């Protein structure tokens with residue numbers, strides 16, 4: 001039985017723990033640190049005891065040994081919680097984004113480059129999705145030929161957007177940014193597919209949906225049901241998505257030019273009624289569309305007039321993770337037991353985060369950002385301790 005300690009027992013870690021149980025883990029949560037654990041009802045529904053409540057990470061970690069320490073706190077606390085858990089020496093699972101700023105990324109890179117630390121697994125859960133694994137395998141096998149260009153979207157329904165505008169994710173000091181919290185997953189996969197780092201990025205965005213000037217918009221759907229009120233917004237929540245003190249974007253676009261010439265455009269909006277998360281990959285020899293909402297893939301070689309190949313993946317779930325949580329739980333167990341490698345490394349996670357941070361810098365400055373200094377900073381931090 002695996003003995004687990006939790007720092008930040010929110011909705012996400014509770015869902016991951018439930019998925020771990022579902023996928024065959026034998027586990028016991030020995031204790032947790034959280035001033036007001038939002039995830040307790042989810043754990044209760046899964047029949048998992050939250051263990052003893054500790055006042056701070058140090059007292060929890062002093063009560064080891066743990067087979068796994070899980071970190072699910074808001075993003076601004078990740079670095080401090082990671083450093084404490086890594087110092088304690090137990091294997092760590094931490095939610096994405098791994099950290100929130102370039103400065104934190106370089107500090108963590110220096111810490112990770114030191115020899116002899118425990119394994120660190122980051123919850124970039126899309127890496128474990130069967131659909132995403134298939135896309136990666138097709139690209140790696142050369143079925144698309146050379147990757148030329150891509151476009152991608154993530155469009156959220158109004159309740160999800162309103163949740164982001166009320167939850168701690170609404171403020172840069174806690175969440176980082178709209179894109180960092182939501183789509184570091186996608187940029188991790190794009191980096192993996194392209195096989196190169198971004199060279200230059202441009203981006204535009206704004207807060208034109210959830211702001212006081214739009215507060216007199218209708219608050220009901222056409223059938224009378226209330227809009228914008230899906231779930232408890234938890235730690236540091238604001239009451240009203242239109243009147244909150246949000247200082248982040250609610251929609252954003254980005255252009256990325258990778259070092260090997262691949263071009264990408266990205267579009268995200270948090271208030272749509274035709275939900276979409278879709279990647280369109282155009283290669284020299286084939287075209288692939290991954291529809292992550294419908295859990296479906298289309299592929300056709302470029303010079304082929306027959307019907308496209310269509311793969312429908314069986315699982316579709318309301319959280320849109322479509323079975324990925326259970327798959328990640330299985331990957332995590334296999335990695336802990338040394339049966340196989342976890343599909344994503346902390347270094348991949350740092351690169352995905354830094355890519356989105358460069359995009360945000362471009363949006364805030366209105367300039368095209370040259371990414372060279374960012375990668376130099378990361379490589380120097382890694383090399384300084386290696």
Ligand SMILES: NC(=O)c1ccc[n+]([C@@H]2O[C@H](COP(=O)([O-])OP(=O)(O)OC[C@H]3O[C@@H](n4cnc5c(N)ncnc54)[C@H](O)[C@@H]3O)[C@@H](O)[C@H]2O)c1
Nearest residue numbers: 008009010011012033034036037038072073095096234235
């Ligand atoms: N991989 C995914 O798909 C995915 C999905 C959702 C969230 N996440 C990530 O998981 C993390 C948590 O998000 P969430 O949706 O569960 O948020 P949440 O608001 O539900 O949970 C955050 C928890 O952290 C607790 N907390 C606040 N201050 C703390 C402190 N000082 N020490 C310990 N705990 C503290 C809060 O009380 C709350 O219970 C974030 O990093 C988020 O980006 C990942």
